[in-house]
Amino acid sequence: MIAPMPVPLAATTGKPSMLLITARYAHHGAHSGLEPLHAILEQNFAVDVAKPSRTAKAALALDRFSHLIPRLMGQPPQQAGWSPYYTPSASLVEGAAIRQARQKRYDVVFCESIEKFHDRLGLIKQAHPGCRLVGMVHQPPSWWRLNAISAGVLDDFDAVIALSRQSRDHVERELGVRSVAFVNHGVDVTYFRPPEADRAIQDGFDICVVGDWLRDFDLVAQTIERTSAETPSFRWHLVLPTAARTTDAHYRAARYNNVRWYSNISDEALLALYHRCHAMFLPLIDATANNAMMEALSCALPIIVSDVGGVRDYAGEYVDYVGTRDPADVIASLRACVADYPAKRLRAAAGREHARTHLAWTKVGLQMAAIAKSL
Incomplete structure (x- = not known):
């Protein structure tokens, strides 16, 4: 047949x-x-x-x-x-x-x-x-x-x-x-949206680091080590799976009380963290697209990111770029973000519009x- x-x-x-x-x-x-x-x-x-x-x-x-x-x-x-x-x-x-x-x-x-x-x-x-x-x-x-x-x-x-x-x-x-x-x-710009209340700096400055793939955690650890004594107002929020916390850099970062760890968090908890934090630090080794960066951009969160791979295809002129693996450059960018936070928030708001119209x-x-x- x-x-x-x-x-x-x-x-x-x-x-x-x-x-x-x-x-x-x-x-x-x-x-x-x-x-x-x-x-x-x-x-x-x-x-x-x-x-x-x-x-x-x-x-x-x-x-x-x-x-x-x-x-x-x-x-x-x-x-x-x-x-x-x-x-x-x-x-x-x-x-x-x-x-x-x-x-x-x-x-x-x-x-x-x-x-x-x-x-x-x-x-x-x-x-x-x-x-x-x-x-x-x-x-x-x-x-x-x-x-x-x-x-x-x-x-x-x-x-x-x-x-x-x-x-x-x-x-x-x-x-x-x-x-x-x-x-x-x-990026889902309807879900990842700016907070209703302003991100005012009060008793501390909250920084999130999200994801583990192609992240430079040695740079994260060095930055935390150098700032914990000099700038105790920095509070770090590290989001990565528990099973991925295997390097010396993770242990070095975990020694400090101003570092909080998250794993397997819900969409709602992730959005709440973006809304709570004052900035994102994204230390990348390489990249094409990056979900965490696009989500933060859509939430109008000021971003400091490594200048590698395809990052500029997404972030354009709406973020601060770090061109080296020197923690001193990261610290300088973080302190500049604190010192001129109203201007950083305005630029992040423009980044939100860029995400809404292009991403x-x-x-x-x-x-x-x-x-x-x-x-």
């Missing part, structure tokens, strides 16, 4: 069809990360989400159990795929996408994170050559070079979205992708949808 041809969803919905490859990230709440993008895509496409079957989930659980004894014996687990982010769970999602795309013919398959979910997505195009594959790259060029990822790994994609100009240039020149576009990551998901999500539609 000849199997019937898959029917494109566009024939029944009037919208082009899309298969979305995504997953929830433990370090992102409902208002951080890419979740707000989904609603924009659903306005423009008939969207299905890649969902692993119960059988596949059970097989993964059995496979994990079968690997338990070798791990207990000290044998390292095997790593599949070209990316260190391509875990067994990611393979499960990718497998579900391939299975669903063979059962239905989609106009577009949108991979939310190429680094996490792509290993065999080219099989979809083998089954349906007319399907277009679009994906986003999140990591900066330094990550790709350190992992020895060379040209050819992205050849299956008809279009790649890069989240900084530097990343776009790397993907185009070093990875050989001809169709690559820079589009800003978005809102309602704007950048449409740009991403337009790229997918244009193929």
Whole structure:
């Protein structure tokens, strides 16, 4: 018996069809990360989400159990795929996408994170050559070079979205992708909003440091060490997972009573912290987009940030940049923020308007949808 041809969803919905490859990230709440993008895509496409079957989930659980004894014996687990982010769970999602795309013919398959979910997505195009594959790259060029990822790994994609100009240039020149576009990551400007009350400096100056990926915690520790005696009014709020607090720098920072630690906080608690603090210090080693910076910008919080990677693609003229790893430069910027706080608040308010008009998901999500539609 000849199997019937898959029917494109566009024939029944009037919208082009899309298969979305995504997953929830433990370090992102409902208002951080890419979740707000989904609603924009659903306005423009008939969207299905890649969902692993119960059988596949059970097989993964059995496979994990079968690997338990070798791990207990000290044998390292095997790593599949070209990316260190391509875990067994990611393979499960990718497998579900391939299975669903063979059962239905989609106009577009949108991979939310190429680094996490792509290993065999080219099989979809083998089954349906007319399907277009679009994906986003999140990591900066330094990550790709350190992992020895060379040209050819992205050849299956008809279009790649890069989240900084530097990343776009790397993907185009070093990875050989001809169709690559820079589009800003978005931020939920409705949720991440300025506080109703003014951030007045009273008995102290509260500084938040949010996140752990590609953060220069040695610079954080040195800054805390030097200011704790000289400027005891500084109160530090460090938000990062407990499991990530493993370096000497974390222990050095934890010696001081004016440092408070947060882990697994809710969206509401994170927003309250942005509203409570007078400034954010973001010590970065490298970056494309940075959720913490965009959220703080959207909350009109004055920001001091390392001048690296794609930071200027997002923060523009609305933050103070630190161009070195010298804690003296950070301390000078913090003290200048305290001394001229009304002016810093005015600039941060302009940064909020910049986020609202240039970084809102309602704007950048449409740009991403337009790229997918244009193929």
